[in-house]
Amino acid sequence: MYHLKCIECGAEYSKDEVIYTCSKCDGLLDVIYDYSSIKIDMEKLKTECPSVWKYAKLLPIEREPVTIREGGTPLYKCDRLAEKIGIKKLYVKHEGMNPTGSFKDRGMTVGVTKALELGMSTVACASTGNTSAALAIYGAKAGIPVIVLLPAGKVALGKVAQALMHGAKVLSIRGNFDDALALVRTLCSQEKIYLLNSINPYRLEGQKTIGFEIADQLGFKVPDRIVLPVGNAGNITAIWKGFREFKKLGITDSLPKMTGIQAAGSCPIVKAIKSEAPEITPEEKPETVATAIRIGNPVNAKKALAAIRESGGTAESVTDEEILAAQKDLARLEGIGVEPASAASVAGLKKLIDMGVISRDETVVCITTGHLLKDPQTVIDVCEEPIVVDASIEAIREAIFGKMK
Ligand SMILES: Cc1ncc(COP(=O)(O)O)c(C=O)c1O
Ligand SMILES: N[C@@H](CCOP(=O)(O)O)C(=O)O
Numbered sequence: 001m002y003h004l005k006c007i008e009c010g011a012e013y014s015k016d017e018v019i020y021t022c023s024k025c026d027g028l029l030d031v032i033y034d035y036s037s038i039k040i041d042m043e044k045l046k047t048e049c050p051s052v053w054k055y056a057k058l059l060p061i062e063r064e065p066v067t068i069r070e071g072g073t074p075l076y077k078c079d080r081l082a083e084k085i086g087i088k089k090l091y092v093k094h095e096g097m098n099p100t101g102s103f104k105d106r107g108m109t110v111g112v113t114k115a116l117e118l119g120m121s122t123v124a125c126a127s128t129g130n131t132s133a134a135l136a137i138y139g140a141k142a143g144i145p146v147i148v149l150l151p152a153g154k155v156a157l158g159k160v161a162q163a164l165m166h167g168a169k170v171l172s173i174r175g176n177f178d179d180a181l182a183l184v185r186t187l188c189s190q191e192k193i194y195l196l197n198s199i200n201p202y203r204l205e206g207q208k209t210i211g212f213e214i215a216d217q218l219g220f221k222v223p224d225r226i227v228l229p230v231g232n233a234g235n236i237t238a239i240w241k242g243f244r245e246f247k248k249l250g251i252t253d254s255l256p257k258m259t260g261i262q263a264a265g266s267c268p269i270v271k272a273i274k275s276e277a278p279e280i281t282p283e284e285k286p287e288t289v290a291t292a293i294r295i296g297n298p299v300n301a302k303k304a305l306a307a308i309r310e311s312g313g314t315a316e317s318v319t320d321e322e323i324l325a326a327q328k329d330l331a332r333l334e335g336i337g338v339e340p341a342s343a344a345s346v347a348g349l350k351k352l353i354d355m356g357v358i359s360r361d362e363t364v365v366c367i368t369t370g371h372l373l374k375d376p377q378t379v380i381d382v383c384e385e386p387i388v389v390d391a392s393i394e395a396i397r398e399a400i401f402g403k404m405k
Helices: 042-047 052-058 079-085 104-117 130-142 157-165 177-190 201-207 209-217 234-248 268-274 301-311 320-334 340-354 376-382 393-401
Strands: 002-006 029-033 075-077 089-094 123-126 146-151 169-173 225-229 257-263 314-318 363-368
Touching: 029 201, 052 104, 052 209, 075 209, 079 089, 079 320, 079 340, 089 209, 104 123, 104 130, 104 201, 123 130, 123 177, 130 146, 130 157, 146 157, 146 177, 157 169, 157 376, 169 177, 201 209, 201 234, 209 234, 225 234, 225 340, 234 257, 234 301, 257 268, 257 301, 257 340, 268 301, 268 314, 314 320, 314 340, 320 340, 320 376, 340 363
Parallel strands: 089 363, 123 146, 146 169, 225 257, 225 363, 257 314
Antiparallel strands: 002 029, 075 089
């Protein structure tokens, strides 16, 4: 059994209500379970392959899920990258290997299933791209209409292509992501349309399975630290909840330090952590090459600040140059192709090690949130152009080995 609870005033709501924030104080909501009634079969847990629905007992769903087999993403041990960064044990959890190419699938399999369970027949979101791609695809699978609001000109090509091909109604807003989110929240409050941004606590329940899976893949051991990119700040709070739930149930016995990385041009959470402010100050004009995290007013900021502080973690910003360098390192040292936002995690880890904030002895898991092919234009912009040659062996040899004397 479970219900919703406001993180600010503690007001409680039934699981059958369509509600996103507290109707008394507008605080964020959490899904609260009766943990004493949840019985986990450890033998089964140890033998079944990881996937979102492997952890169904800890998910707020009672019907058949809308699923295209999300989760079960690889956790790579990255020795070459670790050596370059100067850390002993580094893993990368590559969420770009989900069916639509980002971690959002974990949230959407639960969120879209919840929409059906609540009798909602249209779904919507604002998006910097990945949320819209995932919603379009899970909406298509469920057979319900999808509406997505995107910041015009600031969404990577692959993500727009996914939303269009899978049949969403795509609206390009003359404004940024924060404007689009405010608008879609109004729309969903006025119409019978289910909102599936991360302000929806049920969507975050799906994303907490990243935490479950990391522990699972490490033999139910918890790493010292999780480093991940932060935009709207849902994922860091969801993963923290996952780790806390496994500990509460006695499946694991420790917790990781949650470490959030933002782009320097878009980093309200980093500023709040560094200045020890109780709340963020929203940024009016966020800007970064990592369009997925070009967000100035993260809706989950309160939960994210709590996750970072409670876990003893930290937050750091990285420049676009550092992000693009880390993207190349992941690609060329480890064969892991990620979009720019994802590489922020590795760029941030490197910076925090160089600063002496993270010890070289820690076991760290960096989360790479989206696949390289989501944003092909940035790749084309930063890589060497293909060499055009005549269709002759001489021209090919010359291009490879240089001019023969
Ligand atoms: C690829 C990618 N990485 C990171 C993020 C940040 O995640 P969150 O908004 O949950 O902080 C997003 C979306 O926001 C994303 O699409
Ligand atoms: N990067 C996100 C931004 C929206 O975040 P959400 O978690 O609230 O949906 C995206 O892909 O749109």
